Amino acid sequence: MQPFDRVVEEHGAVVLRVCLALLGPDEAQDAWSETFLAALRAYPRLRPGSNVEGWLVTIAHNKAMDALRRRARAPVPAGDGTDLSPPARAAAGPDPAQEATAGLDCDLMAAVRALPPKQQGAVVHHYLAGLPYVEVAAVIGTSPEAARRSAADGIAALRVALSSPAGASGVSTSHPRPRKR
Amino acid sequence: MGPSTNTPDHDHTPDHTGIPGRPDGDDDGLVTRLRDAQPMPRPDALVALRARLAAEAEADGLLDVAYRVVDSPIGPLLVAVTYDGVARVAFENEGHDEVLEELAAAISPRILTAPRRTDPVARQLDEYFAGRRRRFDLELDLRLARGFRRQVLDQLRMVDFGHTVSYGELARAAGNPRAVRAAGSACATNPVPLVVPCHRVVRSDGSIGQYRGGPEAKRTLLALESAA
Numbered sequence: 155m156q157p158f159d160r161v162v163e164e165h166g167a168v169v170l171r172v173c174l175a176l177l178g179p180d181e182a183q184d185a186w187s188e189t190f191l192a193a194l195r196a197y198p199r200l201r202p203g204s205n206v207e208g209w210l211v212t213i214a215h216n217k218a219m220d221a222l223r224r225r226a227r228a229p230v231p232a233g234d235g236t237d238l239s240p241p242a243r244a245a246a247g248p249d250p251a252q253e254a255t256a257g258l259d260c261d262l263m264a265a266v267r268a269l270p271p272k273q274q275g276a277v278v279h280h281y282l283a284g285l286p287y288v289e290v291a292a293v294i295g296t297s298p299e300a301a302r303r304s305a306a307d308g309i310a311a312l313r314v315a316l317s318s319p320a321g322a323s324g325v326s327t328s329h330p331r332p333r334k335r
Numbered sequence: 336m337g338p339s340t341n342t343p344d345h346d347h348t349p350d351h352t353g354i355p356g357r358p359d360g361d362d363d364g365l366v367t368r369l370r371d372a373q374p375m376p377r378p379d380a381l382v383a384l385r386a387r388l389a390a391e392a393e394a395d396g397l398l399d400v401a402y403r404v405v406d407s408p409i410g411p412l413l414v415a416v417t418y419d420g421v422a423r424v425a426f427e428n429e430g431h432d433e434v435l436e437e438l439a440a441a442i443s444p445r446i447l448t449a450p451r452r453t454d455p456v457a458r459q460l461d462e463y464f465a466g467r468r469r470r471f472d473l474e475l476d477l478r479l480a481r482g483f484r485r486q487v488l489d490q491l492r493m494v495d496f497g498h499t500v501s502y503g504e505l506a507r508a509a510g511n512p513r514a515v516r517a518a519g520s521a522c523a524t525n526p527v528p529l530v531v532p533c534h535r536v537v538r539s540d541g542s543i544g545q546y547r548g549g550p551e552a553k554r555t556l557l558a559l560e561s562a563a
Binding site: 158312 | 372
């Protein structure tokens with residue numbers, strides 16, 4: 155079994171990319187930390203020959219979905235003066251996730267984050283994490299064929315969202331129009 | 336900075352996932368644009384996250400082995416510390432990757448590079464090499480040495496800075512005068528060289544003998560101690 159440090163080294167970047175795509179820069183770091191802490195806890199029990207990247211993306215997906223549910227449950231900031239931001243975030247220093255997204259195609263990523271969860275997961279895990287549909291299906295808890303359909307539906311929805319920003323659900327129209335390539 | 340400047344791994348050629356650069360129905364390049372929109376973070380983006388992970392793992396009791404590599408006059412030394420104490424000091428010639436794999440198998444795969452727990456041993460090694468320390472004041476985890484080898488190491492801890500003993504004397508002190516070869520192999524497999532000073536064991540004819548870090552390292556250490 156590889157030392158866990160090597161696992162972080164090999165897969166840390168792709169997990170951060172998944173967290174950024176699912177949650178955006180503000181919450182991605184917390185999700186990344188929660189993912190690797192949970193993975194570290196379970197790591198000695200991981201079966202030899204397991205697909206480590208698929209396993210990590212599954213954990214990251216679940217942590218991100220937890221974060222989205224928390225966000226949905228608490229849309230109003232707490233008024234009792236309680237600081238809900240984790241203290242560890244300050245200790246982590248400058249915000250690498252924020253820097254990593256500077257000047258990027260924010261419209262598109264906002265549209266990805268506005269997709270329904272299954273489509274969002276299928277698009278991110280297939281096109282950004284590079285997982286085949288068999289593994290995408292395992293991550294989001296569906297069949298490979300359904301995962302493929304969700305990804306196709308997601309891509310179609312992104313096309314619609316980007317071609318008519320005003321009509322896209324949840325996509326901010328305050329951003330500049332997507333650049334043509 | 337354009338969206339595609341730092342995504343060399345996502346060009347228009349097929350990649351390891353088998354996804355073509357321009358998949359079916361990607362006439363307008365949306366899938367390609369999607370990959371460029373969220374590029375792979377660079378390794379330096381992960382430095383702070385890895386430090387935070389090590390700190391949280393330590394606090395949660397999940398950091399079974401903390402390690403770091405320290406520079407020294409005899410080359411980079413890997414130091415690995417469990418919750419009980421220093422478990423391993425490894426020379427470069429042992430192959431640090433191999434040593435970490437051995438630790439994963441023998442102690443736990445929950446291994447992370449972490450500064451806090453390894454600070455005391457790193458600092459004391461620095462002081463030792465600078466001639467400001469004659470004795471290491473560290474908790475040890477000697478689980479990697481068992482039986483007679485462990486007894487030999489226990490005796491070895493009492494050999495002071497600047498002194499040497501022979502393998503025969505060491506075997507006698509460990510309770511088995513005839514186990515000279517076994518005393519030698521206990522030194523050769525000492526999991527915590529320097530901290531348990533196996534470099535202070537020499538042949539009875541006065542020649543320097545073998546060393547896990549190579550005879551040149553042993554010579555350097557003995558010279559350092561005799562000069563102080």
